[in-house]
Amino acid sequence: MTDVLSTVLQEQLHKRYGAQAPVAGGVANPTLELLLRHRTVRRFLPGEISESELAVIVAAAQSASTSANFQFTSVVVVDDPALRARLAELAGGQQLINDAAVFLVWLADWSRNIELARANGHTIEATEYLDSALSSVIDVTLSAQNAATAAESLGYGITFVGALRNKIDAVIEALGLPEHTFPVYGLAIGIPDPADPADIKPRYGQSVVVHRNTYTPPAAEDLADYLDRINTYYREQELPEDWVKNRLAGRISTKESLHGRQGIRNTFNRQGFPLK
Amino acid sequence: MTDVLSTVLQEQLHKRYGAQAPVAGGVANPTLELLLRHRTVRRFLPGEISESELAVIVAAAQSASTSANFQFTSVVVVDDPALRARLAELAGGQQLINDAAVFLVWLADWSRNIELARANGHTIEATEYLDSALSSVIDVTLSAQNAATAAESLGYGITFVGALRNKIDAVIEALGLPEHTFPVYGLAIGIPDPADPADIKPRYGQSVVVHRNTYTPPAAEDLADYLDRINTYYREQELPEDWVKNRLAGRISTKESLHGRQGIRNTFNRQGFPLK
Numbered sequence: 008m009t010d011v012l013s014t015v016l017q018e019q020l021h022k023r024y025g026a027q028a029p030v031a032g033g034v035a036n037p038t039l040e041l042l043l044r045h046r047t048v049r050r051f052l053p054g055e056i057s058e059s060e061l062a063v064i065v066a067a068a069q070s071a072s073t074s075a076n077f078q079f080t081s082v083v084v085v086d087d088p089a090l091r092a093r094l095a096e097l098a099g100g101q102q103l104i105n106d107a108a109v110f111l112v113w114l115a116d117w118s119r120n121i122e123l124a125r126a127n128g129h130t131i132e133a134t135e136y137l138d139s140a141l142s143s144v145i146d147v148t149l150s151a152q153n154a155a156t157a158a159e160s161l162g163y164g165i166t167f168v169g170a171l172r173n174k175i176d177a178v179i180e181a182l183g184l185p186e187h188t189f190p191v192y193g194l195a196i197g198i199p200d201p202a203d204p205a206d207i208k209p210r211y212g213q214s215v216v217v218h219r220n221t222y223t224p225p226a227a228e229d230l231a232d233y234l235d236r237i238n239t240y241y242r243e244q245e246l247p248e249d250w251v252k253n254r255l256a257g258r259i260s261t262k263e264s265l266h267g268r269q270g271i272r273n274t275f276n277r278q279g280f281p282l283k
Numbered sequence: 284m285t286d287v288l289s290t291v292l293q294e295q296l297h298k299r300y301g302a303q304a305p306v307a308g309g310v311a312n313p314t315l316e317l318l319l320r321h322r323t324v325r326r327f328l329p330g331e332i333s334e335s336e337l338a339v340i341v342a343a344a345q346s347a348s349t350s351a352n353f354q355f356t357s358v359v360v361v362d363d364p365a366l367r368a369r370l371a372e373l374a375g376g377q378q379l380i381n382d383a384a385v386f387l388v389w390l391a392d393w394s395r396n397i398e399l400a401r402a403n404g405h406t407i408e409a410t411e412y413l414d415s416a417l418s419s420v421i422d423v424t425l426s427a428q429n430a431a432t433a434a435e436s437l438g439y440g441i442t443f444v445g446a447l448r449n450k451i452d453a454v455i456e457a458l459g460l461p462e463h464t465f466p467v468y469g470l471a472i473g474i475p476d477p478a479d480p481a482d483i484k485p486r487y488g489q490s491v492v493v494h495r496n497t498y499t500p501p502a503a504e505d506l507a508d509y510l511d512r513i514n515t516y517y518r519e520q521e522l523p524e525d526w527v528k529n530r531l532a533g534r535i536s537t538k539e540s541l542h543g544r545q546g547i548r549n550t551f552n553r554q555g556f557p558l559k
Contacts, residue, residue: 020342029338038314038436042343042429062305065493066296067318069486071428072443075534076513076526078487083494090496119491119501120531123510129532137551137558138448138544139535141420145445145467148424149431152347153318156432160314167348169421172414183497191421210345211354215395217341218359220366221459225395234399237352250352255396256405258351259415268414272559275413282413282558283548 012040019043022207025236027229029213041160046205048164051106051197060161061109064196067157068150079143080150081116083182083190084109090181094193097177098170099266107195108163112171112178113151115143117279118187140189140280147191158196164203168193173267175274186279204244209236288316295319298483301512303505305489317436322481324440327382327473336437337385340472343433344426355419356426357392359458359466360385366457370469373453374446375542383471384439388447388454389427391419393555394463416465416556423467434472440479444469449543451550462555480520485512 012035020028020043061084068080085091086109094112095104104110117139121131133139155165169192171178178190211233215225238248247253262269275282288311296304296319337360344356361367362385370388371380380386393415397407409415431441445468447454454466487509491501514524523529538545551558 016339019346020339023342023345029342030335031339032333032335034333034335034339034437036436038317039339039343039433041314042433043339043346045346045348047348057308057310059306059308059310062489063292063296063307063310063315063319065489066299066305067315069299069489069492070295070319070321070483072321072323072431072441074443074445075530076484077531077534078492081492081494081498083496083498085496087496114498116492119487119506120535123506123527124532124535127527127532129527130536132537133535133541133545136538136541136545137548138541141547142445144417144420145424148421149428149443152425152428153432155348155425156429157315157318160312161310165348167350167425169350169418182494185498185500188498207346208352211395213338213341213345216345216354216357216392218357218458220359220361220363222357222359222390222461222464224461230395230399251399251403252405254351255353256400256403258353259396259400259409260406261408262412265409265412265414269409269412269559271417272413283545 012036015040016043019207023210024212025209027212027214027232042156044207045159046207047166048197048199048203048205049103049166050200050203051103051108051164052200054108054198056108056196064154064157068154071149071153073146074142077120077146079115079117079146081114081188083112083114085112093181094171094178097174098168099173101168101170103166103195104168104193107197109196111194112182113147113191113194114184115140115147115189115191117143118185121187135281135283137282140275140282144191151194154194163196164199166195168195172271175271189275189278189280209233209240288312291316292319295483299486300488301485303488303490303508318432320483321435322483323442324475324479324481325379325442326476326479327379327384327440328476330384330474332384332472340430340433344430347425347429349422350418353396353422355391355393355422357390357464359388359390361388369457370447370454373450374444375449377444377446379442379471380444380469383473385472387430387470388458389423389467389470390460391416391423391465391467393419394461397463411557411559413558416551416558420467427470430470439472440475442471444471448547451547465551465554465556485509485516
């Protein structure tokens with residue numbers, strides 16, 4: 008059993024890293040296999056998720072670490088079809104939001120803690136600073152990744168939808184979000200359509216991302232190795248090659264490539280986060 | 284086997300939520316049990332982690348979702364004892380940084396993608412906006428939570444160390460971090476000391492954090508139920524009770540309660556993130 012898992016894990020490492028794959032050396036368990044197997048699923052078959060499954064997914068989210076036990080995570084379960092359609096439209100026409108078994112919008116939520124502190128006569132000042140907003144975004148993201156892992160352990164596929172921030176003011180209005188909350192992204196959970204071609208995607212080699220004690224810029228040949236692997240992946244998926252030109256540059260060259268997200272600072276301010 | 288897991292999971296839900304625990308109704312698997320079992324471990328026994336274990340933990344981190352495959356995650360493995368001691372001091376005297384089997388500092392890292400785009404003749408403008416910095420912090424946090432889960436699946440205990448942001452400029456200097464990188468937090472991974480008393484910690488009930496289609500402020504009795512459960516937990520741990528007064532208010536009442544983090548906006552700017 009462990010031998011089989013070991014072999015699977017080593018194959019997964021090979022898909023991520025190519026010839027640079029580290030040797031797992033017998034390190035293996037079902038959770039590692041699940042984490043390394045992750046791929047984004049953008050096509051879902053019809054199907055619903057049970058209330059118990061959803062409750063356990065949320066419990067997994069809430070079980071993640073949270074800064075000082077502040078628990079900034081709130082989550083909006085969107086099951087109204089008209090509201091799903093509206094969010095799909097706001098995210099630039101993402102059909103997967105309509106098709107998912109469940110669609111969750113994750114909020115960085117300071118509101119209840121602020122209310123509790125105020126109700127007990129305390130002043131509130133720290134929340135005006137950037138670190139407080141950042142801290143709440145980190146908190147909800149630790150939670151959301153646990154939710155993703157929990158959903159995948161139940162056989163579902165997932166996709167995070169950052170494009171909800173493209174028209175964030177309209178999202179806030181559609182969900183009726185109060186002051187001191189901020190929608191960070193959506194998470195679509197659904198039954199994977201076997202026709203979805205996405206596979207385990209190549210990542211930068213560990214020599215690029217791992218540093219020992221001090222930061223070391225990546226070697227040119229390690230970056231070249233990655234571009235070769237990711238471009239091969241896109242070619243095999245029959246998608247446009249040249250990751251730098253067609254993917255990276257298209258998203259960072261101009262402020263327009265942010266598709267509206269260049270305005271989120273104003274939205275934070277309006278939601279009660281001055282970001283000092 | 285599934286019956287045993289089911290029973291364990293239901294007990295875990297009871298520890299998180301008390302009488303408000305949802306019914307898992309047979310939903311159970313080893314990964315869910317692992318996620319729901321999480322507790323922060325702050326006391327470690329001596330011991331090292333193998334290179335294969337570390338490589339698989341990093342692979343799990345890199346297997347998480349990443350916005351547009353941008354892979355903003357970098358991680359500094361701190362194994363130099365003097366550097367560990369320096370970081371422990373900067374984080375306010377956290378001995379666990381010295382004692383951990385491995386101490387990782389997670390970076391939101393735009394540097395290599397910017398270099399790749401520049402080297403191919405593209406302009407860079409989008410990175411000047413708040414959303415770009417936020418996006419990279421989200422990316423690294425999805426990764427770091429996967430690393431935490433992977434480490435726990437191997438029997439280690441973990442603690443995130445947000446206090447690295449208290450004296451962030453000194454952390455940047457100690458690790459030699461270049462422009463377009465930002466240290467978000469540390470992650471201590473180690474062998475749990477059985478004497479560490481921390482248990483599964485109560486969280487807000489799901490009625491507080493879960494919303495259906497539109498946001499619903501929490502009911503006063505649900506907040507009161509939580510304060511009762513968390514204060515009972517602290518009493519049983521022989522720690523000061525009154526979560527609102529002793530924990531929450533102490534961290535948000537004044538800007539001084541940020542312990543230096545009120546300056547991180549300037550640090551972002553100096554690291555090449557204007558946060559427009």
